[in-house]
Amino acid sequence: MKMRGLKYICMAFFILFTAFPAHEAAAAEKSTEMKVKLKNYLGNQTTVTIMATGDYQMPDGKDFIKSGEELTVKVESGKLAIYKLAKKIGTYDSFTVMPVNEASLLNVNNRPYPGSMEFMVEGGYIRPINHVHIEEYVKGVVPREMPALWHIEALKAQTIAARTYALRYQSTVIDDTVSYQVYGGADGHPHSNLAAEQTKGLVIKHDGKLIEALFSSSNGGMTELNSNVWTNGEPLDYLAIKVDPFDSKTRWSIELDKQQINLSDKDLSKPADWWTSVKEKDTTVVPNLKIWLQRNGYSKKDMKITDIPVLSVSDKTSGGRVTKGSIQLNFLVRDIVTDTGELVPQTLILTNVAASKIREMVGTDKMKSYLALDSKQANPDKIVLEGLGFGHGVGMSQYGARNRAEAGQTYQEIIGFYYPNTTIVREYSDGGAGPAAEPVVNKDTAAPKITNILTSGNYSTEKASISYNLNEAAVVTVQVADSKGKVVATPTKGKSLRKGDQSATWNFANVTNGTYTATITAIDGSNNKKSVSTKITVKKTTGNVTATVLNMREKTNTTSKIVGQLKKNQTVTILAQQGNWYKVKQGNKSGYVSKAYIKKS
Incomplete structure (x- = not known):
């Protein structure tokens, strides 16, 4: 469960780092339905299998599938062909099916989904779009953003943030990938479902509008301002820079040898003699650097990175996060040679580019945040980058929310800290009709006792x-x-x-x-x-040594090991008495001495 949880927390960072919407949900928006393209789990398929736990119909009332039946949908000549066993029973440009009973689920390639399902062709592939109630959508999201067995108060905070985030998008068709929020249909978890049920309809608002409910895995102990991360946005009143003592301060580090391959003993005119047997020293960051090079001008090229003379970050924001970086790569490409077949060394130099580019190159799972620590380069032959946190650090820290919940804080207190100057309101009632604008939490002004x-x-x-x-x-x-x-x-x-x-x-x-x-x-x-x-x-008892030399012993007997010696008139602190012995301390040494040779001060 621990590994699974960490994986899902990492997802949460990417979701919000890549998507920072500028629009506000319209105040008049009353719908509680989400439209979600299925891409993440399904992928790009030209054939899918459909099964149902209940009867489904088309909008005109025509039966589509009976409970327990199995159908196959295929792309044929740009249209959707439906097969029952081996018999084609219909062809459509697109079609929508709805459950006769709301509790029914439609399995698409063995994953169940609630609500209605629209099928269309997109780029030559079958693209289902799940029309689902916001509450069912949230149940399918939360266990993929936060481990489902975490404390219920942390899950409630995550649920409300996810619901708020989703409702800002309900006027558009989103997808189930990290570009928005990862959605798994009805394949949820009872514990996170409980958090959704106990916070039904609750959202976070500022000045009557849904907020940007941003969150990341770990803020490293310091929250960040949105405008420091996304420079095209104005600072938001409910996102601020402040110390977060409850965050787990996830620590990351990158250590690389500047020289990855020693070319001094390699004949560049005869690469066939050594190319396949020589590898770079690093096996974590270098593969990511190669992938980046292949995506940026060296597609499908066989290459070796020989040196990384420079890899650094700089220009910190007011929240302590770096915004710039520099890197130099020296490398060889197997088919870039002179007329005589000699390898031609290549060099890439990027200076003071966006830190996001550096992070993309080395890997977001290696440079986990922009909250970089000041490193002291003890070894001139190595590069060391260190930092705290996992993600952008704006808004709620998921590990911080967990730790706060485990320390006894409620979801209201968690949301109040990470989204100050906001109010939790019930956006819609059990019937799902219209905003209820019901305040749920008031600001806590009482100091601890x-x-x-x-x-x-x-x-x-x-x-x-x-x-x-x-x-x-x-x-x-x-x-x-x-x-x-x-x-x-x-x-x-x-x-x-x-x-x-x-x-x-x-x-x-x-x-x-x-x-x-x-x-x-x-x-x-x-x-x-x-x-x-x-x-x-503090009133310690002291005494003076009366013997010329007095041995301090490990135990209360004269044959015990001597642990120190005292001289006449030295002052000692008497720690305890045991029979005819004192336990005394002098300087940083302590031991037992005969009380007959100590005169209390």
């Missing part, structure tokens, strides 16, 4: 426990400061915690006696903040 604060210390381990209770999920930081306000420790830093009892551990081994202040700060999913403080008194 931090109660039941308790502190306790253990001088043997030199650690203190700070326990407390949260009334809601929050991102928590716990800091300890001395009497002058200087922070001496941060036991918890920006950690996503569930509601309920929590604790932090402070190691006070390296501080002196005194009164310290522990401050707990909690920020909820709506960015409401609360801080509370409590005092912790």
